Amino acid sequence: xxxxxxxxxxxxxxxxxxxxxxxxxxxxxxxxxxxxxxxxxxxxxxxxxxxxxxxxxxxxxxxxxxxxxxxxxxxxxxxxxxxxxxxxxxxxxxxxxxxxxxxxxxxxxxxxxxxxxxxxxxxxxxxxxxxxxxxxxxxxxxxxxxxxxxxxxxxxxxxxxxxxxxxxxxxxxxxxxxxxxxxxxxxxxxxxxxxxxxxxxxxxxxxxxxxxxxxxxxxxxxxxxxxxxxxxxxxxxxxxxxxxxxxxxxxxxxxxxxxxxxxxxxxxxxxxxxxxxxxxxxx
Numbered sequence: 001x002x003x004x005x006x007x008x009x010x011x012x013x014x015x016x017x018x019x020x021x022x023x024x025x026x027x028x029x030x031x032x033x034x035x036x037x038x039x040x041x042x043x044x045x046x047x048x049x050x051x052x053x054x055x056x057x058x059x060x061x062x063x064x065x066x067x068x069x070x071x072x073x074x075x076x077x078x079x080x081x082x083x084x085x086x087x088x089x090x091x092x093x094x095x096x097x098x099x100x101x102x103x104x105x106x107x108x109x110x111x112x113x114x115x116x117x118x119x120x121x122x123x124x125x126x127x128x129x130x131x132x133x134x135x136x137x138x139x140x141x142x143x144x145x146x147x148x149x150x151x152x153x154x155x156x157x158x159x160x161x162x163x164x165x166x167x168x169x170x171x172x173x174x175x176x177x178x179x180x181x182x183x184x185x186x187x188x189x190x191x192x193x194x195x196x197x198x199x200x201x202x203x204x205x206x207x208x209x210x211x212x213x214x215x216x217x218x219x220x221x222x223x224x225x226x227x228x229x230x231x232x233x234x235x236x237x238x239x240x241x242x243x244x245x246x247x248x249x250x251x252x253x254x255x256x257x258x259x260x261x262x263x264x265x266x267x268x269x270x271x272x273x274x275x276x277x278x279x280x281x282x283x
Contacts, residue, residue: 003194003197003235003238003239004138004153004156004157004160005156005157005159005160005163006160006190006194006239007134007137007138007160007194008134008138008156008157008160008161008164009160009161009163009164009167010164010187010190010191011130011131011133011134011137012130012134012160012161012164012165013164013167013168013171013183013187014092014130015126015127015130015131016164016165016168017168017180018123018126018127018130019040019044019123019126019127020168020172022040022119022122022123022126023037023040026040026119036119039117039119039120039123040119040120040123042120042123043119043120043121043122043123043124043127044123044124044127046120046124046127046128047123047124047125047126047127047128047129047130047131048127048131050124050127050128050131050132051127051128051130051131051132051134051135052131052135054131054132054135054136055135055138055139058077058135058136058139059139061073062074068209071205071209074139074205075202075205075206077136077139077140078140078198078199078201078202078205079198079199079202080136080140081136081137081139081140081195081198082140082195082198082199082202084133084136084137085137085191085192085194085195085198086192086195086261086264088133088191089188089191089192090264090265090268092184092188093188093265093268093272094268094271094272140198167183171183190239192261193239193240193241194238194239194240195257196240196241196254196257196258197237197238197239197240197241197242199241199253199254199257200237200241200243200250200253200254201238203249203250203253204250207247207249207250212249213249214247214248214249215247215248215249215252216247216248217247217248218245218246218247219245219246219247219248219250219251220245220246221244221245222244222245223244223245226242226244227244228242228243228244229244241254241257
């Protein structure tokens with residue numbers, strides 16, 4: 001339940017940020033911009049429908065597939081979710097500072113040209129992107145993989161979205177104390193650990209299916225200090241990839257994952273520094 005709540009909370013905040021930027025620009029614009037507001041709501045509806053359709057399709061696949069095919073599909077979705085999380089963190093790191101400026105520029109062009117449908121498309125794509133990521137992430141952590149969804153998981157979605165609304169409101173009021181930059185910096189770290197957890201779960205399944213070698217059955221055992229089979233321990237294991245008694249392959253995979261993340265972040269930082277230097281701004 002905890003990982004479902006976190007995913008819905010974090011992604012919903014990002015979606016609300018996008019909608020908030022677009023709404024504020026249209027609401028405070030000229031008369032032509034104000035007339036575009038129905039296209040904003042229409043685009044939101046289309047984006048939500050697309051995301052829900054993807055979620056339904058993923059759950060539907062579970063009922064169609066069976067045996068090894070279902071296991072391979074679920075492992076594939078977990079790995080896709082892991083890649084999407086990392087990609088999203090890198091994308092926000094690269095475009096976060098110019099997100100508002102770029103969106104407002106696109107909106108201005110659409111309203112000036114009279115292409116109000118362009119506003120609907122822009123919003124629909126933004127909402128569908130965030131919503132589809134939520135759908136893939138939720139399926140990756142087990143949401144609906146058994147063919148049904150527990151009431152506790154629905155409750156986690158509702159709580160996560162409610163917390164997202166509250167977070168968005170607080171960040172709007174907080175100014176420098178609760179800055180968007182600090183929020184995304186902290187949650188990006190949490191997301192990278194969540195991706196590590198998904199990656200480790202995929203490795204566990206591949207080991208169980210004898211596709212990956214164990215290497216060593218048990219490198220260490222810290223169950224006495226912190227058991228990953230307890231309620232809280234299972235949540236930490238899912239959100240971070242922690243294993244109380246990891247196999248050798250688990251340890252190798254975890255180290256390789258963080259090496260790749262480190263290299264990708266270094267590359268992203270170098271790219272940002274070069275762009276800032278070219279623009280004549282301090283890095």
